[in-house]
Amino acid sequence: MNQEQARILLDKYLLEHPTRHRHSLETAILSSSLAQVYQVDFEKAIVAALLHDITKFMPYEEAKSLALSYYSLEDVMNRSKDTIHALSCVALLRKEYHVDDIEILGPIEQHTTGKASMTTLEKILFVADYAEPSRPFPNQLIRELAFVDLDKAVLESLLVTKQYLEKHHIAIESSSIQAISYYQKRLGGIQ
Numbered sequence: 001m002n003q004e005q006a007r008i009l010l011d012k013y014l015l016e017h018p019t020r021h022r023h024s025l026e027t028a029i030l031s032s033s034l035a036q037v038y039q040v041d042f043e044k045a046i047v048a049a050l051l052h053d054i055t056k057f058m059p060y061e062e063a064k065s066l067a068l069s070y071y072s073l074e075d076v077m078n079r080s081k082d083t084i085h086a087l088s089c090v091a092l093l094r095k096e097y098h099v100d101d102i103e104i105l106g107p108i109e110q111h112t113t114g115k116a117s118m119t120t121l122e123k124i125l126f127v128a129d130y131a132e133p134s135r136p137f138p139n140q141l142i143r144e145l146a147f148v149d150l151d152k153a154v155l156e157s158l159l160v161t162k163q164y165l166e167k168h169h170i171a172i173e174s175s176s177i178q179a180i181s182y183y184q185k186r187l188g189g190i191q
């Protein structure tokens with residue numbers, strides 16, 4: 001899968017959802033810049049970003065059933081309506097489009113929750129998804145931080161998301177809690 005093919009898929013799945021389509025393009029632009037700064041494969045960073053939300057609007061039951069073709073029942077049942085699309089997207093790409101490159105699928109799989117010990121490509125999509133400029137919340141500081149210290153930007157994104165979830169009484173997923181603990185230790189206990 002190259003970026004031209006990914007762009008065709010993005011249009012196929014999200015052209016009818018202009019806000020999400022633009023978010024995906026902005027995530028790809030920011031991912032590409034970060035990939036060049038951190039010297040990882042920017043083509044893969046772009047492909048993962050263009051594709052990461054293509055199943056965002058799939059009905060929950062359909063997304064769960066699709067995800068079950070590649071993930072365990074426990075993995076799927078632990079996912080909420082807001083985070084199941086990470087797994088259904090990976091399953092769709094594997095099943096329908098024969099994508100098996102873990103450097104593309106890994107970042108997509110973890111982009112909603114994060115996890116401990118992410119690869120650089122995984123961290124880039126995680127932060128770019130949060131910090132791209134079309135998001136309707138203030139994220140400029142995290143966007144700037146991402147170019148200076150990617151781990152700190154990951155942790156800040158996780159902590160702001162945790163605050164939001166707590167404020168709205170939404171349960172935080174266990175891999176996000178593990179990620180917060182991992183990156184706090186790694187960064188010497190900063191908040």
Ligand SMILES: [Fe+2]
Nearest residue numbers: 052053111112
């Ligand atoms: Fe997403």
Ligand SMILES: [Fe+2]
Nearest residue numbers: 023052053129
């Ligand atoms: Fe996204």
